[in-house]
Amino acid sequence: MNGFPALSVENLTRHFGSTRAVDGVTFTVESGRIAGFIGPNGAGKTTTMRILATLEVPTSGEAHICGFSAVDDPERVRQVVGFMPDHFGVYPYVACWEYLDFFARAYGLRGAERRDAVERTLAYTGIDSVADKPTRALSKGMRQRLSLGRALIHDPSVLILDEPAAGLDPRARIELRRLIRDLADQGKAILVSSHILTELSDIVDEVIVIEQGRLVAAGPMADIRQQLDRSCTIELVVAENPEGAVAWLQERLEVRHVERNGMKIQVVCAEAEEEVDEADVLVELVGAGFRVRRFGVRQETLEDLFLELTEGKLQ
């Protein structure tokens, strides 16, 4: 855009009475990148997003979209940001296309430009088949699409999506992921929050983790993993003698933690993933006479990262 990061937050703080909903959060998201915004319930995700969308004003700190301050310059910010809140407001007796048409007008689109925007948004989000249906009669999935369409109608360069996947079936989620990826490929910066972490891990370029209003970690997933205590988890199923297998593994590797459930064993090693050659371990294990049914190193998921980073304190 104009030489500024698409989305940036500096030392953002928002208090509600004595509650520190957001407490000195700093991060940036560049154009064309998808940032996953994660944190436990009440961590302050929605509040941060609402500040970025100009719906809320911070107690202190700055929030910029394309260089425009969401605090001082809300009018300009509104033109370049699309916000999809976690709720969906409907009007009685308003059909989908009328809904989008209204918001297109509200964003100042006129004439052919407006009609094109409505038509293309309907097609892009795949709701043209229900365009004449009243918004109240839509299924959850269709509502989410319409809501995304509303956020996209004025072609914003920054998208802020608050739990867009909540309540969607697996197919709809895959569809949504595809849409989000596609939008990022078009050069939009996207900040997306979700509780369903498996949801995000495939598409996000970076993660921002907050807890109790404070930033815990921010950056590309690999970087965050680097900063964390490096460890690796081996999962295996044996046909017999699980105690023996555990004892053998504890001798062979620097084991930090073992979990056993019948024949199923999970060992967390202190070594990093790169330092453990799982093929060697398996060969040695079989060589030692253990009948191994299944063996593998578990990839650390966003969920693990989340659990490791946050302490689960609710506010």
Add this chain to the structure above:
Amino acid sequence: MTANSTSTSASSSQSGKLDSTRLDDWSDWLNPMLVKEMRQVAKSHVFQWTFLLVVVASWFLGLGAIVVCYPAIRYQSFGRSLVALLGCLMVIPLVFLVPGTMFRSMELERREATFELLSLTTLSTRQIVRGKLLSILAMALVLWSVAAPGLVFAYLLGGIDIVEVVSVPVGLFFVCAVASSVAALAGSLARNAVVVTIVALALIVGLFFAAMFCWAVIGETIWDSRLPAGWWSDIGDFAIALAVLIASGASLCVSLAAARWMPPEVDRSSFVRTRLLWVAGAAMMVVATLSYRFPNEIEVPLDLIVWFTCGWFVAGTLLVSERTELSRRIRRRLPASPWRRILVAWRIPGSAGGYVFTVASMAALSATPLLVTWLHDKPGPGVVHSPAVLVGPLLINWIYFSTYLGVVRLMLLFVRRRFFPQAGFLTALLIALVVLSAGTLISGLLLIVVAPFQPTEARLLSLLSWPARWVEIYEAVSSGPFLLTSVPVFHDLTLPATIALALVWILNLPSLVRGLFAETSPLPQAVAQAEEAERAPPPTPDPFAD
């Protein structure tokens, strides 16, 4: 109608082709909210049923009239009764249904959280509320246009002149617009279910009285034809001034509804103040016309001033309860030069600007009757007063007003600092009540006890009491002609009152200065760049391109 044809045009648009784009393009000139609400209203069952009922009723009344007086239809003046009946019938949709729809529409916006979505767009809150009101009034117009053939038929039956026939829809439309504006304000007050219920009940009662009033007026003027022939030339100017006052009051309601919806960080004060000035201007017109009509009754302007002072006190309490600290958004838009700040002090949002605004407007309000009587002050038999007589009472009234409001402001600031930082209008109103009753009730009671024994103390106590003082002045003024010197301007007790005012002002001064001369927020660096970029906009990539 517009809504239907646009709907067909755009539903064909989504199948790929667009035929009636011209109408659709034309609708771009309208407020987006208006277009949306009209579409909604046209599809709502309530409206469709009302529409149908009005059609049936006006046909029924027309046919009934023919049946009742068929043989002598050319000789009877049945038209008057028919217009009155139709008018009374239309009161129900126009005074109950239309404002009720407005209330619901405002209230739903918060309940369904759609208002948030609207605040994300580039529409302003005022545009939103105005669009809603316009669509509601369009609905009223449609209903009247359905009943219009009935009115035409009634006129053809005879016995009523065209002015009277037209006055019924025009008058009812006016009442409908005012009631809808009040309903808009009521709808914006709703924050939770309990408040909604209370406000809705109050609104229903209010609308019921409005309907009764309309029925009574239609019955008296149209049915019974009791309006004296020369009324227009007698009090026409006053009627217009009153209508303007009511209309500006309605417009104030709409502005307050919009302000209520705005977050406190934005400037939600300047436009409300402009509306308040309209109301004040209209109020002055009422004072002026009445003073002109009754030149010998000096009580008339004074009476009105008392009423308007009460109104301004409430408005002043509202403005004084604005935030003391200005948000960054507001500070960025303040003029930089201190002289310009002083010049536009009354427009600066926040408690300080609010106080200056109220006190200044009250001064202007007080000056108006002086001006009118001065202009009207022709020597001659029967003219018993001169503008000089008014100076004293008005000045004293203003002094009390400023002092009391200043005390309210000081106490509110104290409450905010010590106990309740979020204290708003309701707290301010409570403080105002406490201050007023302390200054009047308590001093009044003490006065009764003290007066017989301690005349000097009694005089000091009566000084405290604004109404007591007012009654004193009022009696003195209305009992006969006075010269400037005999009016208690330089009355011994006026000096302490002025000193009290000075004290209140001195105490208010630090926070007033802080509010009015708040530092401007520095202009964000990106804005300058953006303005440059706006001059030559870069080509934006097509978001929908494959």
